[in-house]
Amino acid sequence: MSTKTETRKEEIIRIAAKLFKQKGYSAVTMRDLAKTMGIKAASLYNHIESKQAILQDVILTIAEEFTLGMASIQNQKASSTEQLKALIQLHVRIACHNPDGLAALNSDWMHLEDKLEYYLQLRNDYEANFRHIIERGIENKEIKNVDIEVILFSMLSTLRTLYLWIPKKDRLSEDELSASLTKILIEGINT
Amino acid sequence: MSTKTETRKEEIIRIAAKLFKQKGYSAVTMRDLAKTMGIKAASLYNHIESKQAILQDVILTIAEEFTLGMASIQNQKASSTEQLKALIQLHVRIACHNPDGLAALNSDWMHLEDKLEYYLQLRNDYEANFRHIIERGIENKEIKNVDIEVILFSMLSTLRTLYLWIPKKDRLSEDELSASLTKILIEGINT
């Protein structure tokens, strides 16, 4: 359990992410959010600046988590296959700990206003790094020489959609899920 | 080329789907739609009943297309592997012909009002049928005995997200894309 008590602002952001997952950013009103919190809409503004600021917090927190995770994996200088396994673990870990925020990142990023460009930069960099790892694997003959874009797309689609699926699957632990996904996503493309 | 001329209603639905893909149903206003069509918002109502009716048309048309496709594949009584290949082709075909509508189906189904239950029924039936095909494959030893829910999730995640990826990949034909996806999605799980 966490040692730090959740602030009201953190609570608002957590509940907002949950609602964003259910209906999407645009369909969630400040009144919806306030009602779920058990207060009036005007009271929210004592803790947060705007609805947009909530979205930025939810999405950028996770986007930066992925960026840090990717940097850490690239510093390990392991084999491509090992790096891909670590990426699967990264996605599973984040998806398990914050499925609601991940949903917003995947579905509502286009509603970012000031921070849209920054988000797109993080995402493009992440994809480029992911692609490089697969490329190295193909060069090293660790990975089958199938269309690299199709491999990348297939892995990212599965990993990015984990948040939709994890809430139903508490029967699988985080480690078991990583292991099963590794079997499916990696062994199929291994030489 | 099509022999039938597109009606104004069909044009509205087509443009609406395109906007829904870009911003999501809730963030698209009737004024946005009208402006893109080059008319005023009030004029839209001469052709369509409501914003909600547009969403229903966009989503249910595709949902029923998937239902029909699944029924056709199940009538073929081919091997499980062949049926999975046919399912991949079905998803690729629909995603190529109507990526915008598919985006709405995937992202905006929760905004269906009267038709929500009907949609959920079609989707649940589709998933159950998909699962049965994989199950038969495992029983027949055509498919590796990995966690069936993970196989199902991984395949559906990739196939359902095709619409995000296809617009960038006109270098790949529909058939080439089906072939590449079959290699990645099927050969990895084959015994």
Added chain:
DNA sequence: GTCTATAAAAAGATAGAC
């Protein structure tokens, strides 16, 4: 920190002229 009251803008939709 939460409330009531309210401002200001934007939304879906209709009426009726052309």
Added chain:
DNA sequence: GTCTATCTTTTTATAGAC
């Protein structure tokens, strides 16, 4: 089939009392 004008409701956000 499209327009202008308008209605009604809903939205984000602020002001100021408690």
